[in-house]
Amino acid sequence: MTRAKIELAYITDPGKRKATFKKRKNGLMKKISEITVLCGIDACAVVYSPDVPNKPEFWPSESGARSVISKFNGVSESEKTKKMFCQESFIRQRIDKSQEQLKKLKNENRKREISLLMCEYLTHGSNNLDSNNINYLKDFSFFTDQNLDEIRNKVTVHPAQEETPVIYSRGEQAQAQGHGTNFSRKRKLN
Amino acid sequence: MTRAKIELAYITDPGKRKATFKKRKNGLMKKISEITVLCGIDACAVVYSPDVPNKPEFWPSESGARSVISKFNGVSESEKTKKMFCQESFIRQRIDKSQEQLKKLKNENRKREISLLMCEYLTHGSNNLDSNNINYLKDFSFFTDQNLDEIRNKVTVHPAQEETPVIYSRGEQAQAQGHGTNFSRKRKLN
């Protein structure tokens, strides 16, 4: 309870000073917004918080304060801010796009890698399927399943049309030779 | 006597509005000087009086206000700009990195594509090298040259070691069959 009359002097106790600052800062903000609304005028306040030397706080808002201040030094800050925001979102879009493209390429790359491995295997027999290659078998079988689904789909929809790459149909053979896995089959989305 | 609770809305009566403005303006000034002294901080307010559109009033003093405002404009703006610049360059770095990775992946992808084509060609003969495939011949030969260089390099440095993929050595045959180009040869950088 405010028993003590405020003595208009610097508050030495840090805790008290901080508390007082917070309360009075809020009060100030309220007063400013009130006079602004009641009297239909422009007004603003700028306060440098203690312990945060370079981060002033403003009322009624930063843009509002900037608007008021720029009135008398003739600079429109809102333009700047807006411009910067646009630039930033543009850059973020570019990043997202690149990342997506990257993802696609990685997948495509993986697919081709597996196909190459298949080709190598079919050309030289199982002696090349050593411990270094065994790690590819899962993907091998997965892509084979995918290709099989694709082929069957094409055969059903366009029975006379055969565009499936040769290597992919070889992949089917390879799987038929006993390298199937329990990978779940996923339909290819065209 | 303040019998009526203040309703936070524009005061339509000019006389009342003016009176309120004057009182509240003084109160505001007092509050600002108080918080300034009590908490040892910099603060200022700028108020545009009604009927005097282009002549704002300042506290704690015009020079004081200008000092605070210039701090506000100068320091906070430059900080912001700096920060934004940092953020922007960080984002640009990410973009560059992504683009570079993209480029590498594209190249790798191309290489594998060509290898696949080689494989297909070797397996089924030249009847598959139709007009759709002819466009790949340049890259085909380019990568073959690259692979040849790589192989020769390895043979020179490690004569007993043979790790070159089979398809690549097949590529050498393919080129020997007469598909060479005038592509400049680039040494592979390990």
Add this chain to the structure above:
DNA sequence: CTGCCTATCTATAATGA
């Protein structure tokens, strides 16, 4: 207008959770 008055409203210092 300009101040002053005063009943009431508002802000807030000190305290406790």
Add this chain to the structure above:
DNA sequence: TTCATTATAGATAGGCA
């Protein structure tokens, strides 16, 4: 440290000179 409380200091709307 941050909220909620509360009693008191401070601010102020409307009236009046």
